[in-house]
Amino acid sequence: MPELPEVETVKRGLEQVLAKQPKIARIEARRKDLRDPLPLKRFREMTGARILEIRRRAKYLVWKTDHGYLLSHLGMTGTWRVVEKSANDDLGPHDHVVIHLEDGRRLIYRDPRRFGVLDWTHDPAKHAKIKDLGPEPLEEWSAVDLAEALRGRKSSVKAALMDASVVVGVGNIYASEALFRAGVRPNRRADRVKSRELDALIFHVRAVLREAIEAGGSTISDFAGEWGQEGAFQGQFKVYDRAGEPCSTCGEKIRRTVIVGRSTFWCAKCQK
DNA sequence: CGGGTTACCTGACGGC
């Protein structure tokens, strides 16, 4: 269920776990596919590969090894957990992939709904799932980029924000939260949002993502458990999942509508 | 083509 901040939190947790650049003893696939077929042959070839670095691109974890790259997308329900050497940890029905490290630790990928992706590539920049992605919101993203991306867009601004060719990493929760902070109604036509409002949107998308990453950071310590249970940022939602509650700014009832099939939360008084 | 709708899959929850 991760959006950018959650994936970034997982990345930072894995960074600690993988700091000593461990070697892979073997990758165990306990079924042959998730959303897509698993690269079983590549998994076998990765025996002995050293994990050099882990990065994030959009909602993908990119594991650099000395034998190519692993790509991991958590979909809606994917989690990685670390099991220390000799610790007992029985695998459950949704533990689909286990990376056995030479030091005895195991990295276990669990994903009940199996919307996640695990793949292998020589070059992440050329991978089909990566190559057409838009800008990273916390890096090179500018109001000029956003204005360009929204020009002629007749969809709602919320749908556009969640479109990875416009900007990556913004999912259903942070789209609602950023639009609320920016004072822009989610159902506004994307190409009719004024440039001043786009400036505000950029600012607030970044702010909410940064704040959420900070809140997520506190869950790194129990990374060995399961990601997401603490939900540190959950308590800071201003509108998401708060339909019927009073707006924290004006007291108006928070509304829920459906946009492109997703629950959308907003305040009719604060958002124009 | 750009846009919305539906499908993928399992589990949790509320209403009856």
Place this chain on the structure above:
DNA sequence: TGCCGTCAGGTAACCC
């Protein structure tokens, strides 16, 4: 209790 409908933080195929 159990059954049923609905919903869930994502993507992409599909259809007009």
